[in-house]
Amino acid sequence: MLPQDRLDITGKLHFRGRLRSQRPAQQKCPHNDTRASRQHDSHCIVPSTSRHRKFAVGAESHGLHERATWGRSAGPGQAPRNELFSGRLRIFPVPIYKRRTVVRDVLYACRLFRRAPLVALTIVTTVGLGLGLVAVVFTILNAVIFRVDEVRNPRELFAVERQQSAIAEPERFTRPQYEALVRETGVFSDAFARGPAVDSWIDGQRMQGSLVTGNFFHLLGVSAARGRTLTLSDDKPGASPAIVLSHRGWSRLFASDSGVLNRTLVLGRVPFQVVGVMPEDFRGLEFAAPDFWAPLSLLGEFRPDQAGREHLAALNIIGRLKPGLARERALTELVAWDSRRAVEVSGEQPVVNLVLEPRQGTIPLSTDALMVFTPLFVAFGLILMVGCANVANLLLARAVARQREIAIRLAIGASRRRIIAQLLTESLVLALVSAALAFGISRLALEAALHAFTSTLPPDLGDIRVSVPPADWRVAVFLVAGAFVSTMLFALAPALQATRLELVRAMRGEVVRDPRPSRARNGLVALQVTASVLLLICSAVFLRSALAAAAFDPGFRTADTVVADITNEEMRGAMLDAVKSEPSIAAIAATWPGVVGGRAAFADGASGKSAVAYKFVSPEYFSVLGIPIVRGRGFAETERSARVAVAVVSESVARQLWPDGDAVGQVLRLEPDPRALSGAEGKSDTPRLEEPPLLSRTFVVVGIARDVAGFRFAGVTVRDAGIYVPTSVEVARTSLAMRVHGDPERARVALVERLTAIDSSMGSVVTLRTIMGAAAYFLRIAFWLTIVLGALALLLTLSGLFSVLSYLVEQRTREIGVRMAIGATSRSIGALVLLQSARPVGIGLVLGGTLAAALGAALRSTLGAESIALGNESIVRLFDPVAYGASLLCIVTACVCAALIPALRAGRIDPVAALRQN
Incomplete structure (x- = not known):
């Protein structure tokens, strides 16, 4: 290493002393020899003291990361080695300097951890575990909110929704309201409606479908991977039933058979023609793609209990804002339209509760969703x-x-x-x-x-x-x-x-x-x-x-009870015969609106009008569910209709209506709660399909039953029924509660096989133990x-x-x-x-x-x-x-x-x- 050689700093060594520029080229550099053949750059750089030069030489011999390298100057007629001296003192251009510094730092780190692998392994494993768990949550968040389907301009999609009130679920739109919104407002260039999810059975497997308007695929700007998508003509009354399969449904139910197009599938006793298969990455703005999409006008074919009332079904509306229209202005126009329509229907000024939520992901992108x-x-x-x-x-x-x-x-x-x-x-x-x-x-x-x-x-x-x-x-x-x-x-x-x-x-x-x-x-x-x-x-x-x-005791039997919903009333008789012929069934009872919970009403008693919950049950209900009658009697075999004007009340309702007397033999008047029919906002043009009109009636209390607990889960409150009104298993829209012999799960599976053989669109069959054990x-x-x-x-x-x-x-x-x-x-x-x-x-x-x-x-x-x-x-x-x-x-x-x-x-x-x- 010659002391007269030029000091070429690599960027790793930062001297504490100042680097100073030497005199110009025509003046002799004090660190150069006198040989004529030695040519110098226009400038040279040296440490400010000889002490730093000694440290630089020692650094190289020590083998540390910061090392100074000595190189010879360029020969005659040659450019300087680094070609960086251009009239003023510069060591390296900043980008090259930084790149070389980072590369050398990374290489040094690799050598360091190769000598201490246990430390590196501990750090990598610990940080990787923590970061991987956080990535799990982000992956789900990304799939639900940020990841979008392969649709056209997803940032233009917005959902029209009503805010949830403190005492009721938000109202959904109906098809007439959807059509009026598209027709009477200029907010959306186009909008589609999505109805309730439907289930059907094919070859013993459940198919889950989504009902949409005919412009669903056109609005999203997606095409079928095979065949075609639904069109507006498919959604018109009287059109030939057609469905489009998702890639999931095509692969799961049909083993990716290329010959599935134009195949006829019987869903809910109606033959549907498969007209297309969607791409694998299309989910239809849902977290998981359904098995198929079908026209919304065919809701009655999948749900016979709603046949003729399809216009009352609850819908979700998603539209594409017109170009250049701000979200705030669009919301103002929608609120004005909703207010005018509410005044026309009810004559009252409604509470403003419409919101526009972005729908570029699976769920609306809102603060609540992120929270x-x-x-x-x-x-x-x-x-x-x-x-x-x-x-x-x-x-x-x-x-x-x-x-x-x-x-x-x-x-x-x-x-x-x-x-x-x-x-x-x-x-x-x-x-x-x-x-x-x-x-x-x-x-x-x-x-x-x-x-x-x-x-x-x-x-x-x-x-x-x-x-x-x-x-x-x-x-x-x-x-x-x-x-x-x-x-x-x-x-x-x-x-x-x-x-x-x-x-x-x-x-x-x-x-x-x-x-x-x-x-x-x-x-x-x-x-x-x-x-x-x-x-x-x-x-x-x-x-x-x-x-x-x-360990909670709900007040009725759950271990050996199975509940079945019948949606096709035309097949109720055949289904009842199938249930009665099943050997594992010990007893059958009917109930509406369900085994757990009731419907809101007002009851007049000795203490005045009180809010209560009521339900219809058959005489076998109390014995099937093991609810004891503590005073009086239950319903007789001949009491199978509300016309007989008798009722059984719970202990809590008896204390509430007649705090100072015996409830048995008393007369009460039951009136429907208008909030249960029209939501908490008062009058509305959106009636609830599941609410049959309960006429104001007078009943005589014949018995007092033990209290049955309700439950509250995920924001849904199911109140325990306090008043029981008689009905029968033959009455439409009632559910069946069955006490079974042996394993209730085996009995449930046997019932599913029997009932789906009669109606492929059979409703749910669940054990009561599962319902109460959900929490x-x-x-x-x-x-x-x-x-x-x-x-x-x-x-x-x-x-x-x-x-x-x-x-x-x-x-x-x-x-x-x-x-x-x-x-x-x-x-x-x-x-x-x-x-x-x-x-x-x-x-x-x-x-x-x-x-x-x-x-x-x-x-x-x-x-x-x-x-x-x-x-x-x-x-x-x-x-x-x-x-x-x-x-x-x-x-x-x-x-x-x-x-x-x-x-x-x-x-x-x-x-x-x-x-x-x-």
Whole structure:
């Protein structure tokens, strides 16, 4: 290495001294020899002192990352080697400099972690696990809201909806209203309507369909992969029945048979012709594509009970805004139209409750939709936070081991900013590898969750049509962005701390102690314990709530009762004969509107008019469901119609209407509740199909039955019936409640086979145990979700606590030796180590418990706390002391066990050997 050679800085070495420009080329450079053959560039650069040049030469021999390279100047007639000297001093153009710097940093990081693979594996696994779990939630969010079908200009699609009131479900539009909206407003260039979902059976398999207007596919701008789509002519009355299959229905039910086009399928006793098959990536603006699409005008063919009343069916309206029309202006015009129409129908000014929601995704893109995913992001994000805290603790410990290396790099001229950039690059390399691992973990987690859900879902609750959502560029961007954020979370503080050194002591190999890393490590442990406490308390609350729901007594039999809905009244007689001939059926009863719940009405008694719930039941109802008559009698065999003017009331209604007397023999007058027929807003031109007119009648109370509990789930309240009116199994629109022999699930399957053989559009057949166990089932799902997350968080917390205490014992070995030499016992040394963990663990316990209580208080003040209830009491016990106590005890026990091993190791340290350490 010749001292007269030109110093060519590679960009890795930043001298503390100033770089200065030498005199022009015609003046002799003091560092050059006198040989004539030596040509110099117009400028040369040298360190400001010879001391820095010595450090530069020493850097190369030391083999560190910052190395200065010496190169010869260009020969005669040749351009300078780097061709960068153009009249003013420049080392490298900034883009090239940065690119080379980043590449060298990445290569150095790879070499570093190749020498320490265990550290790299720990960081990649921990961050990949946390980031993968968060990616699970984002993948679902992306599939539900952000991912759009292959439709034309999806950002122009908006849904017309009514806001939900506090006391009633939002009203839906009818077909006449849909046609009037399109005809009388100039908001949409085109709009389609979607009706209720329909089911049918073919070859023993359920087909789920969606009824749409004929312009559905044309408005979305999609074409069929095979055949054609539905048109406006298909939706006209009297048109030949036609359906379009989804790719899912085509592959699942017809094994992707190319000859399915023009094939005739009998659905609901009506032959339909298959006219097309849609592409695989088209879902029809739904989370999972139905098996087929059919014209809305054929609703009566799929639901015979609504034949002739198709114009009253509830519809969803989605339209494409006219070009240049703002959303706010369109909403103003729609509200004005809705007000005019309401005044024409009812003569009253309605409450303005129309909204326009974007429909570029599966569900409307609204604040409420995004808030549904917030708890999931928080829960899964806690795992990422705990993992990042674990990695930060590891990097803090690793920074102490690298003090001498970093001190030498600082001493030879590297700036603190340059060292921090290098340390962040090392962490970023691992974070990007973690992002790749997170993608695989998210796919596996989604597959496992879907398999667990489908395998545990009761078969009579529904048919699962979802699959693992595909990953697209949004998921990739999220993972990369998550890797950068994770790097800042776990690497920035250790990098800042690693460059805060006393150079002389660090270069001699002495460990430079700083109280701030200890506080940082304790804070990270406290953060991990806080997250674990919060998740475990949530899981314990869900577990206790699920157990309470499973043990709840609704007041009637559920273990051996099957319920069947008959939608085709023309086939009711044949279906009743099939049910009566089934050997597993012990008794049959009829009920309307269902086995659980009733319809709102007003009853006049001795205490005045009171709001009650009523239902129609056959005389066998009380014996089939095991509801005892506590006073009086039930219905006689001849009392099978409301015309006989007798009624049975529940205990609570008897106390409510006749608080000071016996209800048996009393006369009550029952009047329909107008809110049940027209919604909570008062009068409306949208009658409810499922509500038959209940004429005002007078009834004589003949008996008092035990109270039956209602329930509340997912915002839907089903009140227990307080007044029973007689009916018969032959009466239209009544459901069948059947007590069975043996296994109720086998009886249900046998009934499904018998009834679908008669009518392929047969309604649902479910066990009463499944209906009443729905709340407990979804609470168990919440429990398993939070317990898995809580267990992961606790495992990461324990590993972090163990690592921190083990590291502290190793760093304080000499101190422990001194303590033991002057008389400390092994027990006192072990207690000292345990006390090191007591403070952060205690802080985490208090913070976690406080956050859980605050979360419970926030939920109690909202509707979310009361969304699941049985009877009159919410079964989600937000402040269950057993749940809180058990969770805190579990975490304390686990933390003591994690700290016990380092404490025992500290107590066995040999003081003589410890004192001999440098």
